[in-house]
Amino acid sequence: MAITSANQLELLQTAEAVAREKMIDPGLVVEAMEESLARAAKSRYGAEMDIRVHIDRKTGRATFTRVRTVVEDELLENYQAEFTVEQAKQYMENPEVGQQLIEEVPPVEMGRIAAQSAKQVILQKVREAERDRQYEEFKDRAGTIINGLVKREEYGNVIVDVGAGEAILRRNEKIGRESYRPNDRIRVYIKDVRREQRGPQIFLSRTAPEFMAELFKMEVPEIYDGIIEIKAVARDPGSRAKIAVISYDGSIDPVGACVGMRGSRVQAVVNELQGEKIDIIPWNEDQPTFLVNALQPAEVSKVVLDEEAGKIEVVVPEEQLSLAIGRRGQNVRLASQLTGLDIDIMTEEQESARRQAEFELRTKLFVDNLDLDEFFAQLLVSEGFTSLEEVAYVEVDELLVIDGVDEDTANELQARARDVLEAQNKAALESARALGVEDSLIEFEGLTPQMIEALAKDDVKTLEDFATCADWELAGGWTTVDGERSKDDGVLEPFDVTLEEAQDLIMTARVMLGWVDPADLEPDEDVAEDAEAEEAEV
Secondary structure (H helix, E strand, O other): OEOOOOOOHHHHHHHHHHHHHHOOOHHHHHHHHHHHHHHHHHHHHOOOOOEEEEEOOOOOOEEEEEEEEEOOHHHOOOOOOEEOHHHHOOOOOOOOOOOEEEEEOOOOEOOHHHHHHHHHHHHHHHHHHHHHHHHHHHHHHOOOEEEEEEEEEEOOEEEEEOOOOEEEEOHHHOOOOOOOOOOOEEEEEEEEEEEEOOEEEEEEEOOOHHHHHHHHHHHOHHHHOOOEEEEEEEEEOOOEEEEEEEEOOOOOOHHHHHHOHHHHHHHHHHHHOOOOEEEEEEOOOOHHHHHHHHOOOOOOOEEEEEOOOOEEEEEEOHHHHHHHHOHHHHHHHHHHHHHOOEEEEEEHHHHHHHHHHHHHHHHHHHHHHHOOOHHHHHHHHHOOOOOHHHHHHOOHHHHHOOOOOOHHHHHHHHHHHHHHHHHHHHHHHHHHHHOOOOHHHHOOOOOOHHHHHHHHHOOOOOHHHHHOOOHHHHHOEEEEEOOEEEEEOOOOHHHOOOHHHHHHHHHHHHHHOOOOOHHHHOOOHHHHHHHHHHHHHO
């Protein structure tokens, strides 16, 4: 193909046709043509040369130029595309490093192989431009719902035509056993858009909780307008779901607005989700109250919240137990996802039995250690005493409120408790020393002898060992893996050491060892002032 042919406008016409077909900028196609022509020219004049081609955007005329750049003597590597200042003086006045000499060279005729190569370059460039356009179009649409047309199904995954490209609905993102045929219309949630080597990948979902939230936003104008907010969604796709809503307008009932007249709004969402049953629940800032709502339709007798562990105990009547748990644990599982808490459900009988067991255990503790009869020990437990430390170091007045306890009896009780504790402390220290604990850890403030013994059994025997511990290793914590929360037991957890206390102890040890500068731990004055101002406003 001769570039010098009379019909030079054919290049521009081809570029515009391709651009229209692929919906990309014609300039990108022309640039691809320029690159392909330059590659063909290099094969004619020499691969080492810097040959460039410019196609006039109006006339279609292709201009071939050779570019040589002035470089320093020691940097000269390519004699075809570079030359030194001395060599450049033959062609230029006062040449300087970095200047370029541009000379026009005769156009080339493209043989069959060169033309095929040029075609490949153009196709590659067009594909890259198409991918970039598709990515730019969809990258900001992640988190929205789109309507598409099913093209085909591959190994359970559905390939969806979304207008400007293809997207994939993976098998695990479909509801239940959904199946689709080519040309079926489908409504999906754009879960993620990623730029990958083979082009942008658009990942779709129909099981994501956000899909349900977006469907409600489309059906409920109050949600779209921001009057009602969806605070949380939990789904068992295709079976059941719970959605928590709150209204910022006292005159609008958030649950009623989402249900709609005769259930029309929620039914539209249910139909789209293959009959998935939806519980619409009023959101509440108070977690126990919100949990009671989340466990509907079951009735709850009592809720006990452990904020630190992110765990909650729910007590229900015997006849409500199966309803609260739900089929295969579905109801309690969804309520747990909705609230972000681990939920333990027990009947009133089970709770009563557990409390009785705790009562008997504490009674036995006082009987065995304080040489009391069972009745007197039960009196202590009934008044809320749970440990020897509480008896030993509580104000005497708190013991005097117990029936039959005078000041002499109270002093005797505290003396016995202190003697037992001292004996336990002595035994714990002896055990710790036998395990090899060094004085640096024994003398560290904040640790009791029993704590030191527990640390020694966990192979923490020096202050350096202690300083390398993580707070959760001491106080325990919770880890979430694949949506399942698991408990990590802490060495000092039996002693009710909190995460904050563990952090303080560890940082104190690091300061004592010189690992941390105390100045680094001081709060920034501006931050402290801002915090004080916020507290004052509250």
